[in-house]
Amino acid sequence: MNIVLIGGQNVPGIGGAEAYMFNLAKLLLKQNHKVTIICSDRNTFDTNVDGIDIVHKKCPKSNVLALPILFFISLGYIFQNRKEIDVVNYHAIYLAFIPGWIASLLGCKVFYTIHSFAEDNPKHGGLLKLAMKLFSFVSIWGCGKNLHTISHSKADVIRKRFGKESTVIPCGINVVSKLKDTDILQRFGLEKGTYYLTIGRIDPIKNLDVLIKAFLKRENKDYHLVIAGDYNNTYGDYLRSLAQDDKHIHFVGIVMGDDKETLLKNCYVNCLVSSNEGMPISLLEAMVYAKPCIVTDIPAIREVVDDKWGYWCSVGNQNEIVNQMVMIENDYDEALHRAGEMAEYVKKYHLWDSVAELYVNYLLSI
Numbered sequence: 001m002n003i004v005l006i007g008g009q010n011v012p013g014i015g016g017a018e019a020y021m022f023n024l025a026k027l028l029l030k031q032n033h034k035v036t037i038i039c040s041d042r043n044t045f046d047t048n049v050d051g052i053d054i055v056h057k058k059c060p061k062s063n064v065l066a067l068p069i070l071f072f073i074s075l076g077y078i079f080q081n082r083k084e085i086d087v088v089n090y091h092a093i094y095l096a097f098i099p100g101w102i103a104s105l106l107g108c109k110v111f112y113t114i115h116s117f118a119e120d121n122p123k124h125g126g127l128l129k130l131a132m133k134l135f136s137f138v139s140i141w142g143c144g145k146n147l148h149t150i151s152h153s154k155a156d157v158i159r160k161r162f163g164k165e166s167t168v169i170p171c172g173i174n175v176v177s178k179l180k181d182t183d184i185l186q187r188f189g190l191e192k193g194t195y196y197l198t199i200g201r202i203d204p205i206k207n208l209d210v211l212i213k214a215f216l217k218r219e220n221k222d223y224h225l226v227i228a229g230d231y232n233n234t235y236g237d238y239l240r241s242l243a244q245d246d247k248h249i250h251f252v253g254i255v256m257g258d259d260k261e262t263l264l265k266n267c268y269v270n271c272l273v274s275s276n277e278g279m280p281i282s283l284l285e286a287m288v289y290a291k292p293c294i295v296t297d298i299p300a301i302r303e304v305v306d307d308k309w310g311y312w313c314s315v316g317n318q319n320e321i322v323n324q325m326v327m328i329e330n331d332y333d334e335a336l337h338r339a340g341e342m343a344e345y346v347k348k349y350h351l352w353d354s355v356a357e358l359y360v361n362y363l364l365s366i
Contacts, residue, residue, distance in 0.1 A: 001360075002034045003036075004078065005025060006037075006039075006070065006071060006088065006091060007039065007070070007091025008021050009041065010039060010056070011037050011054055013256075015201050016115060016281045017278075020279075022037065023172065026051075027172075027356035028359070029052060038055045039055070040058075040059035040060075040063075040066040040070045041056035041057065041058060044056060044058040057070055059073075067096075068096075071099045071100075078106060085106075086109060087109045087363055088108045089111055090113065092112075092114070093147075094135050109363070109366055114148070114150075114166065115154075115279075116278040119132035120205070122204050148169055149167075150278050151300050151303055152303055153302070154279070154300065170349075170350060171350065172351055173284045173288050176261050179261050185262065190250070190266075196225045196226065197226045197267035197269070198272065199264070200282050202231045207275055207296070208239055210273060210316050211271055213242065214322045220329060223248070224248045225250070226250045228252050230254050231251050264285055264286055267286070272294075273294065273315075273321060280304070287343055290336065291339055294310075
């Protein structure tokens with residue numbers, strides 16, 4: 001099949017949707033499908049990464065504006081290649097049903113993947129949230145029956161909020177064997193097993209300010225906090241001001257490939273303290289390395305982390321994060337035992353090979 005995935009920013013990027021699209025594309029390519037990704041970016045250009053054609057379209061930086069614009073301007077590519085394209089997969093719903101209808105008229109199978117809802121992000125104000133809810137409602141009903149999401153918890157939200165059913169095709173991860181460490185630890189003055197790590201978008205929904213405040217409350221200065229992601233935004237500026245030039249807090253920017261794997265493989269603890277997630281790929285990636293995890297008690301994380309495996313905290317609660325850090329430091333053997341059980345679970349249920357098979361079977365069914 002010739003499959004076009006549309007969505008995300010600057011694929012392959014560090015975000016969950018971008019990772020989902022890129023890793024899925026790599027597996028589909030191995031199965032002899034042709035895959036093209038069309039994503040938003042600061043400029044318009046074409047690249048090829050690991051054999052995948054990626055078409056970058058210039059769009060506003062904000063996803064709220066970028067995604068609908070991307071969906072409409074991608075129609076030019078679909079029209080030009082309409083005789084070859086079998087499937088168009090939009091990786092968001094905001095007004096996607098309009099270009100989706102047009103793609104259907106051009107002979108393509110069309111379906112829509114929901115990773116999250118922008119209105120659930122605390123950074124948006126009341127009027128914007130109201131507008132987003134309206135867009136979501138109109139869009140999700142306009143998209144018809146071919147809806148797919150990445151977690152059962154998100155499928156429950158779609159059912160309860162909009163009265164619509166969706167197919168779940170979860171996130172996956174790759175198991176990297178015999179990785180040779182890069183020099184990223186040396187670049188930032190870090191040592192193996194001495195840092196708490198969080199990887200992902202630098203966005204208020206991730207509650208990184210809460211994590212930094214909790215880390216600064218601790219009296220133990222044997223450990224560091226590493227924050228990986230694009231911090232060149234307003235929230236990133238706020239986080240760096242919170243860090244107060246503390247030498248134990250490191251903003252390492254966007255990390256991908258072997259640098260990312262090196263950080264995951266050698267961290268002391270992985271942290272994901274978000275207030276909302278679709279399906280936390282960065283958490284799955286840490287789990288497969290058998291790293292203890294401090295996590296917030298939200299449905300998407302509960303879906304992949306058993307109660308007895310995680311070190312749990314309430315959303316926004318600094319003191320509970322501190323308590324979990326102390327608990328891990330006081331009994332790291334127990335933390336590693338929990339992490340080992342998590343690793344076995346991920347290897348059994350969340351590898352990309354099985355996810356790609358589910359995806360292809362779904363395409364054949366629509």
